[in-house]
Amino acid sequence: MNSSGQNISKNNFRFQRNVAIIGIVLFVAKLIAWRLTNSDAVFSDAMESIVNIIAAFMGLYSLYVAAKPKDEDHPYGHGKVEFITSGVEGTLIIFAGVVIIVQAVNSLLSNNIPGKLDWGMLIVAITAIINYVMGYISLQKGLKEKSLVLQSSGKHLMSDTITTGGVVLSLIIVYFTKIYWLDAIVALAFGVYIIYIGYKIVRKSLSGIMDEQDIKLVEKVADILEKNREEDWIDVHNMKIQQFGANLHIDAHITLPYYYSLREAHQEMEKVILVLAKNAKRQIEFNFHMDDCKPKSCEVCQLKNCPVREKEFLKRITWTAQNITQPDKHDRNN
Numbered sequence: 001m002n003s004s005g006q007n008i009s010k011n012n013f014r015f016q017r018n019v020a021i022i023g024i025v026l027f028v029a030k031l032i033a034w035r036l037t038n039s040d041a042v043f044s045d046a047m048e049s050i051v052n053i054i055a056a057f058m059g060l061y062s063l064y065v066a067a068k069p070k071d072e073d074h075p076y077g078h079g080k081v082e083f084i085t086s087g088v089e090g091t092l093i094i095f096a097g098v099v100i101i102v103q104a105v106n107s108l109l110s111n112n113i114p115g116k117l118d119w120g121m122l123i124v125a126i127t128a129i130i131n132y133v134m135g136y137i138s139l140q141k142g143l144k145e146k147s148l149v150l151q152s153s154g155k156h157l158m159s160d161t162i163t164t165g166g167v168v169l170s171l172i173i174v175y176f177t178k179i180y181w182l183d184a185i186v187a188l189a190f191g192v193y194i195i196y197i198g199y200k201i202v203r204k205s206l207s208g209i210m211d212e213q214d215i216k217l218v219e220k221v222a223d224i225l226e227k228n229r230e231e232d233w234i235d236v237h238n239m240k241i242q243q244f245g246a247n248l249h250i251d252a253h254i255t256l257p258y259y260y261s262l263r264e265a266h267q268e269m270e271k272v273i274l275v276l277a278k279n280a281k282r283q284i285e286f287n288f289h290m291d292d293c294k295p296k297s298c299e300v301c302q303l304k305n306c307p308v309r310e311k312e313f314l315k316r317i318t319w320t321a322q323n324i325t326q327p328d329k330h331d332r333n334n
Contacts, residue, residue: 012147013064019134019153020056026127027053037120039174040107040187041167044100045124048160048194051096055089055156086152087205093156093198100191107184114183117175121168128164131157152201159197163190208243217241218321221250224279225272226319231302232257232268234293235317239324247283250276255329257301258292259308265290296331 027049034042065081114120139154141147170186173179207214218241225236235255242249254272256265273286293301298311317323317330 012141012145012150013060015138015141016056016060016150016153019138019157020053020060022130022134023049023053023056026130029123029127033120033123036116036123037114037171038112039114039117039120039167039171040100040104040112040184041170041190042114042120042124043103044187044190044194045127045160045164045167047096047100047103048093048163049127051089051092052156052160054092056153058085058088061085083205083208086208087202089152089156090198090201090203090205093201094195095198097191097193097195097198100187100194104184104187104191107187108181111181112184113180114174117171121171121175124164124171125168128161128168131164132161135159135161152204156197156201159194163193166190213325214241214243215321217243217248218325221276221280222319222321222324224276225324228275228279229319230268230271231304232260233272234297234301234303235291235330236272236319236324237329238289238327247285248280249285249287251287251289252324253289253291253329255291255293255297257303257306257308258294291329294329297329300330 027046030042030046030049033039034046135154135157137154138150138157142150142152142154166186167190170183174183218239221239221241225233233254234257235253237253237255239250239252241251254269256268260268269288269290272288273284276286277284295310298306298309299314300317301309301313302316303309323330
């Protein structure tokens with residue numbers, strides 16, 4: 001990892017540390033609000049804050065590990081740890097949702113009556129504003145620097161803001177209507193919502209661990225190659241992309257004129273790599289295999305004045321996410 005990448009990792013680490021510290025402060029505030037109100041809705045918000053704290057510290061650990069350089073045991077680096085910690089975070093969110101649902105059902109059965117709702121509304125509303133600001137900053141930073149940890153943290157904090165806003169609204173309704181069972185119903189609804197958010201985070205982390213194809217990422221790579229292709233880049237196929245934290249590893253085959261010398265072919269391959277590295281704006285490791293053209297390649301080869309052309313040019317193949325990932329060389333039927 002170069003010095004720029006190390007600086008980004010350190011900045012991400014410091015930011016996530018601040019998220020963890022603020023999470024502790026907000027949890028204490030919500031805990032106070034819950035003790036004052038005895039509200040199930042406030043309890044549900046406090047429970048999610050516990051998950052926020054655990055997730056923040058796990059994210060802090062994953063950023064520390066992901067920033068480590070490659071070694072003999074981890075030739076691709078340590079970036080995969082972000083998927084693992086993100087998955088654990090999602091699991092914790094699901095668990096918190098289950099606890100909230102159990103608490104809400106118990107309160108409905110015991111006819112729990114909350115009190116001091118005015119103080120609860122004020123405290124919880126302040127935490128909602130702080131959560132949203134931190135979540136928005138974390139999400140934007142994560143998108144910019146391709147950090148799954150910061151993206152997950154940001155989405156979680158922003159979703160927490162939605163639930164907290166709902167809690168404030170429910171407290172207002174209960175305060176004025178005195179329909180106290182609504183408090184437990186709101187907590188029940190948010191418990192279900194939190195479980196759904198946790199499921200989405202787990203699903204995304206599992207897709208990263210299993211190297212599930214990110215079609216949007218492949219489409220972006222295909223678009224970069226298509227816009228910058230040169231006429232002797234006859235074909236790109238069998239492309240596979242793996243993500244390791246903010247970094248990418250790309251395997252692909254590139255078809256070049258068979259009569260090129262090894263030096264000429266390597267120079268063309270370097271051009272492809274430079275185009276991707278420049279336009280992707282993230283750390284990329286490449287493993288390109290050079291293929292020689294076959295007679296059927298002539299029909300899709302755009303190379304003018306080719307000295308060995310055996311067939312007429314018939315069709316230009318536009319590179320897309322679908323055809324650059326196919327295992328075989330392209331022909332006019334692609």
